[in-house]
Amino acid sequence: MLQRKYGDEEADVVIVGAGTAGGILSKELAEAGMKVVLLEAGPLYDPQDDFASDELAMTRLGWQETRIVDGKDPLQMGHNNSGRGVGGGSLHWTGVALRFHDADFNARTLDGVADNWPINYWDLEPYYDRIEKEIAVSGPKYFPWGNFHGPYPYPEREPLSPNAYMFRNGCDKLGIRSVVSPLAILSAPFEGRPPCINRGFCNQGCMPNSKYSSLIVHIPKALKAGLELLPDCMVTGIDMGKDGRAQGVTFLHKGKTYRQRAKLVILSAFVVETPRLLLNSATPQFPDGLANSSGWVGKAVMTHSSYDVYGRFDHEIRLYKGTPVLATTQDFYRTDPGQDFVRGYTLHAHGSRPVSFAKAISQHQGGTLWGEELRRTMLDYNHYGRVTMVGEVLPNPDNHVALTDEKDEYGLPRAKVTFSYGDNDKKLIDHAVGKMKSIIEAEGGVPEFVVSDSAHLMGGCRMGEDPDTSVVNSYGQTHDIPNLFVCDASIFVTSGGGNPTETVMALALRTADHIKEKAGKNEL
Numbered sequence: 001m002l003q004r005k006y007g008d009e010e011a012d013v014v015i016v017g018a019g020t021a022g023g024i025l026s027k028e029l030a031e032a033g034m035k036v037v038l039l040e041a042g043p044l045y046d047p048q049d050d051f052a053s054d055e056l057a058m059t060r061l062g063w064q065e066t067r068i069v070d071g072k073d074p075l076q077m078g079h080n081n082s083g084r085g086v087g088g089g090s091l092h093w094t095g096v097a098l099r100f101h102d103a104d105f106n107a108r109t110l111d112g113v114a115d116n117w118p119i120n121y122w123d124l125e126p127y128y129d130r131i132e133k134e135i136a137v138s139g140p141k142y143f144p145w146g147n148f149h150g151p152y153p154y155p156e157r158e159p160l161s162p163n164a165y166m167f168r169n170g171c172d173k174l175g176i177r178s179v180v181s182p183l184a185i186l187s188a189p190f191e192g193r194p195p196c197i198n199r200g201f202c203n204q205g206c207m208p209n210s211k212y213s214s215l216i217v218h219i220p221k222a223l224k225a226g227l228e229l230l231p232d233c234m235v236t237g238i239d240m241g242k243d244g245r246a247q248g249v250t251f252l253h254k255g256k257t258y259r260q261r262a263k264l265v266i267l268s269a270f271v272v273e274t275p276r277l278l279l280n281s282a283t284p285q286f287p288d289g290l291a292n293s294s295g296w297v298g299k300a301v302m303t304h305s306s307y308d309v310y311g312r313f314d315h316e317i318r319l320y321k322g323t324p325v326l327a328t329t330q331d332f333y334r335t336d337p338g339q340d341f342v343r344g345y346t347l348h349a350h351g352s353r354p355v356s357f358a359k360a361i362s363q364h365q366g367g368t369l370w371g372e373e374l375r376r377t378m379l380d381y382n383h384y385g386r387v388t389m390v391g392e393v394l395p396n397p398d399n400h401v402a403l404t405d406e407k408d409e410y411g412l413p414r415a416k417v418t419f420s421y422g423d424n425d426k427k428l429i430d431h432a433v434g435k436m437k438s439i440i441e442a443e444g445g446v447p448e449f450v451v452s453d454s455a456h457l458m459g460g461c462r463m464g465e466d467p468d469t470s471v472v473n474s475y476g477q478t479h480d481i482p483n484l485f486v487c488d489a490s491i492f493v494t495s496g497g498g499n500p501t502e503t504v505m506a507l508a509l510r511t512a513d514h515i516k517e518k519a520g521k522n523e524l
């Protein structure tokens, strides 16, 4: 029997998904004195007991349940694209903490593509400032791109990995500016957590707690403030009242069904599960799914094009060494009128552990690498360097999440995710691959493998001012149901050309402030 704090009682807020956004919201709202219940489908981990320095074992941190993928460029789900467990994607993310630029919020105005966000950079700026201080982002004294030029709250990381030095030296030779990456990974002690010692197992969960996750930062503070956290609880539906308001959620724990009533329901279940829940909670009053009068629930799902170039060097690089990402350039972030594509990308020096390396190169763009040839290449693993891109992908309503007839172990329709790159996306990728190759070559390496990859899901419940073309307003409040909010990466309008999670965090803080203010005046 599940032990519960509120049972049949109505909580003030129930949050679905204890990931990055869910963790921040739960802290903010619990500290404001609200009765908050946080439901998480996955387990509650203890980093010291549960996070092993074992690449294969730790793939369990990803959302590994079957999703059907479709389209011309089907997305790879699982470890690389989503998390499961208290902490969500922040358990095994790489920790790169970048702000979006003002240009990211105005693609339609600047470049005639996609849509503008209903907010701009300056609406989020105070929240970027706040979150960077709250989690002690480490980074350079001067950051040359975008609107924020540093210094970051904590000094930049050092020493760098050999791969990061390779990248920075290659950039120098080509006149490309580069910096030590801003990271949600400590460079000095903070709140009892130790600085990073470069073990390099960030994507396997950080055992020493040097890397930020909501599991070790926000959720413990929320618990102190009275949060009820219920792990291993899969939410299967949103309960609606006849008055058209959300009443709470239904969830499963060890095969048994429970309900949590609440004045306010917030979905923070990420890009596939949030639309799946909305679509699957259809009622006669909302036959196409909740909050879907616009028809935009599940639409315009985005990823970042995240192609990698691996180059072979005569000397050793040892891609397993150190924090995976330690060097970055955004010299190609803004639209360049001289190119045949709009928008841009970020480049990172990116480490790789042996299993990921083998998996990547075995399916590289030039063909498959298998058997004796793969074995021979793997013997040279220490000689490979890697550069990766985070490329903007334009939103396209045809890229979407839909329900299928196939059922999962909870009896819910499985999600199908359809994705294809557009022409602009492909031209941008070609440009970035060329730059990545030239950086490797400038340092004396021979680019051998180009691997097509994707990272960071976004969109599917986009925000906007117009209820006919968007699902939520800029605070994540659904246009159709005033006490139903969405707060996670699904509310992004465009993907930007840089890592998205600091923007997820800033949006979560902004939504929390809004809810505190409105709930205080009984306006939700």
Ligand SMILES: Cc1cc2nc3c(=O)[nH]c(=O)nc-3n(C[C@H](O)[C@H](O)[C@H](O)COP(=O)(O)OP(=O)(O)OC[C@H]3O[C@@H](n4cnc5c(N)ncnc54)[C@H](O)[C@@H]3O)c2cc1C
Pocket: 016, 017, 018, 019, 020, 021, 022, 039, 040, 041, 042, 079, 080, 081, 082, 083, 084, 085, 086, 087, 088, 089, 090, 092, 093, 094, 095, 096, 097, 098, 203, 233, 234, 235, 236, 268, 269, 270, 271, 273, 274, 277, 456, 457, 487, 488, 489, 490, 499, 500, 501, 502, 504
């Ligand atoms: C390998 C990897 C590396 C990454 N590196 C970076 C990086 O360096 N920088 C960066 O900016 N971003 C990075 N990201 C992306 C980052 O993890 C996400 O952007 C971020 O976690 C999104 O936050 P969220 O709150 O929207 O969702 P999540 O953090 O994914 O949280 C969603 C939570 O909801 C839970 N959930 C889902 N459905 C249900 C349900 N029905 N009932 C109960 N619970 C449910 C899930 O289990 C999960 O815990 C990386 C991601 C991965 C996977």
